[in-house]
Amino acid sequence: MQPAPVICGIGTSLPSRVVTNDDLAAELDTSDEWISTRTGIRERRIADPGTATGDLARAAGEGALKSAGDASVDMVVLATTTPDHRCPATAPDVAQRLGLTGVPAWDLSAVCSGFLYGLACASSFIRAGTAERVLLIGADTYSTILDPNDRATRAIFGDGAGAVVLRAGSPAEDGAVSSVNLGSDGTLRDAILVAGGGSRSPFPPGEVPGEGRYFTMRGKTVFRHAVDRMSEASRTAAESAGWDPSDIDCLVPHQANARIIQAVADRLGLPVERCASNIERLGNTAAASIPLALADAAGSGRLRAGDRVLLTAFGGGATWGAAALTWPDVTPMAG
Numbered sequence: 001m002q003p004a005p006v007i008c009g010i011g012t013s014l015p016s017r018v019v020t021n022d023d024l025a026a027e028l029d030t031s032d033e034w035i036s037t038r039t040g041i042r043e044r045r046i047a048d049p050g051t052a053t054g055d056l057a058r059a060a061g062e063g064a065l066k067s068a069g070d071a072s073v074d075m076v077v078l079a080t081t082t083p084d085h086r087c088p089a090t091a092p093d094v095a096q097r098l099g100l101t102g103v104p105a106w107d108l109s110a111v112c113s114g115f116l117y118g119l120a121c122a123s124s125f126i127r128a129g130t131a132e133r134v135l136l137i138g139a140d141t142y143s144t145i146l147d148p149n150d151r152a153t154r155a156i157f158g159d160g161a162g163a164v165v166l167r168a169g170s171p172a173e174d175g176a177v178s179s180v181n182l183g184s185d186g187t188l189r190d191a192i193l194v195a196g197g198g199s200r201s202p203f204p205p206g207e208v209p210g211e212g213r214y215f216t217m218r219g220k221t222v223f224r225h226a227v228d229r230m231s232e233a234s235r236t237a238a239e240s241a242g243w244d245p246s247d248i249d250c251l252v253p254h255q256a257n258a259r260i261i262q263a264v265a266d267r268l269g270l271p272v273e274r275c276a277s278n279i280e281r282l283g284n285t286a287a288a289s290i291p292l293a294l295a296d297a298a299g300s301g302r303l304r305a306g307d308r309v310l311l312t313a314f315g316g317g318a319t320w321g322a323a324a325l326t327w328p329d330v331t332p333m334a335g
Helices: 021-025 032-039 053-068 091-097 111-127 151-156 219-240 258-268 286-299
Strands: 004-013 018-020 043-045 075-079 105-108 133-141 159-169 177-184 192-194 215-217 250-253 308-315 319-326
Touching: 004 053, 004 111, 004 177, 004 286, 018 021, 021 032, 021 151, 032 151, 032 258, 043 159, 053 091, 053 133, 053 159, 053 286, 075 091, 075 111, 091 105, 105 111, 111 133, 111 159, 111 177, 111 286, 111 308, 111 319, 133 286, 151 215, 159 286, 177 219, 219 258, 219 308, 219 319, 250 258, 250 286, 286 308
Parallel strands: 075 105, 075 133, 250 308
Antiparallel strands: 004 159, 018 043, 133 159, 177 319, 192 215, 308 319
């Protein structure tokens, strides 16, 4: 029988600094009411200067390995859009800091869908028999790529990292990932964008990067496509698992916007009470948002062993995806 990827550990890492809507209002032309009514966000965590994505990723990975009760893995996959450097990848450094020198480790970039793309990647290695255990980390520090004067993006994003350990197991056991559905559409490449710094638009020699260094987003376009694609991918993943949407015990969507979460739940015919959400406290943590929401739900008792869980996300590229799994008996641990 082909092995199934089974989640056996989960870890988190969040910066200690809390930035509230009122804190932003003291700097920008905004207010707690303006932000919270449009996004559902009231505060977010922001990394201190000198704290990089790799630092949060290492801590979350350490928590996941402790949660799994076994510090050995065969590979490390890091989903991020904000690596420590443009070159090299951040994952090998994270791996060696976790005592995993020598195992294959690489970065994966699918923006806010990164964790689901990483889940598909890790699952494929396990199903093929190439790996027995994989550490999958989603980590981002979007505060490093936001325009300090842009009230819209600064209100939405926070920093953080979440990680899971997957092992080879049985498709019938709790924690098994039964299906992953992914998609992309490059015609939407400029809907979510950091324009400068890449090979298509490198920064001129000797010049300080200007506006092209910052994250931009066409909000209305993203909202519409996010709801459509997350809903479609969720239905496909549920059907592949043999589930009706009504069978889903907990929907764990990417924490982009409270209205997107509500709209996707409505499309699937699910009451919002079946959605896991921490957006009010953490904002949009990009590739980290799904594992952080999973950890919150498990830590609060919202998720119980055997629950049918559906994950879904939409990100830049555009990319999107969904995955179906049953929840295991694991305890989240902070790194």
